[in-house]
Amino acid sequence: MAHQPGSDRETDPNVRLYNPYQDLDLHVPITNLYKLPTSPEFLFSEEAFHQRRSWGENLTFYTGSAYLGGSVSGAAVGLFSALRNFEQGDTLKLKINRILNSSGHTGRSWGNRIGVVGLIYAGMESGIVAVTDRDDVWSSVAAGLATGAVCRAARGVRSAAVAGALGGLAAGAVVAGKQVFKRYVPI
Numbered sequence: 001m002a003h004q005p006g007s008d009r010e011t012d013p014n015v016r017l018y019n020p021y022q023d024l025d026l027h028v029p030i031t032n033l034y035k036l037p038t039s040p041e042f043l044f045s046e047e048a049f050h051q052r053r054s055w056g057e058n059l060t061f062y063t064g065s066a067y068l069g070g071s072v073s074g075a076a077v078g079l080f081s082a083l084r085n086f087e088q089g090d091t092l093k094l095k096i097n098r099i100l101n102s103s104g105h106t107g108r109s110w111g112n113r114i115g116v117v118g119l120i121y122a123g124m125e126s127g128i129v130a131v132t133d134r135d136d137v138w139s140s141v142a143a144g145l146a147t148g149a150v151c152r153a154a155r156g157v158r159s160a161a162v163a164g165a166l167g168g169l170a171a172g173a174v175v176a177g178k179q180v181f182k183r184y185v186p187i
Contacts, residue, residue: 052135055126059119066118067111074110078103121147121171137175144171 053061082102086095125143129135148167149160 052129055122055130058126059122062118062122062125063115064118066121067115070114071107071111073114075103075107077110078106081106117147117151120150124150137172140175141168141172144168147171 079099079102082095082099085098085102090098121143124146125140128139128142128146132139145164145168148170149164151167152159152163
């Protein structure tokens with residue numbers, strides 16, 4: 001695209017000039033080639049009005065972060081389990097093998113279990129937001145309550161109710177902690 005003097009892009013406040021040659025003393029009008037927008041670009045103008053993630057982004061984020069957190073926690077538990085199970089005559093190679101096997105097995109197991117909980121939570125939260133058309137603290141708490149109840153529904157009504165209450169409390173604590181973090185920690 002050729003440079004057209006007097007175009008709207010020169011006066012647009014959302015466009016900043018990028019010059020990779022700014023430290024060089026070249027007297028070439030290279031700045032005409034690099035005009036990068038500073039605002040987010042959307043395919044449709046309606047997308048610019050949404051201030052929350054889509055259901056697919058929620059699904060990916062919550063499932064991935066839950067799997068990662070579960071895997072790291074499980075690997076730590078597996079490490080301590082392997083250290084506790086060392087025997088007197090184990091060689092260094094056998095100790096390292098025991099640590100790697102135990103950490104890997106426990107990390108995978110915990111990651112899969114907690115990742116499924118994140119998957120259910122993401123689906124519940126996206127469903128609640130789609131039905132109520134509100135993305136607030138109460139939709140997160142309701143999603144946590146529903147997730148806890150669904151995860152323990154096979155063990156009976158009492159277990160589902162207790163797990164639902166714990167899930168709602170955990171989701172509320174996470175959202176409240178996020179708000180406190182936003183307010184008091186300058187980033």
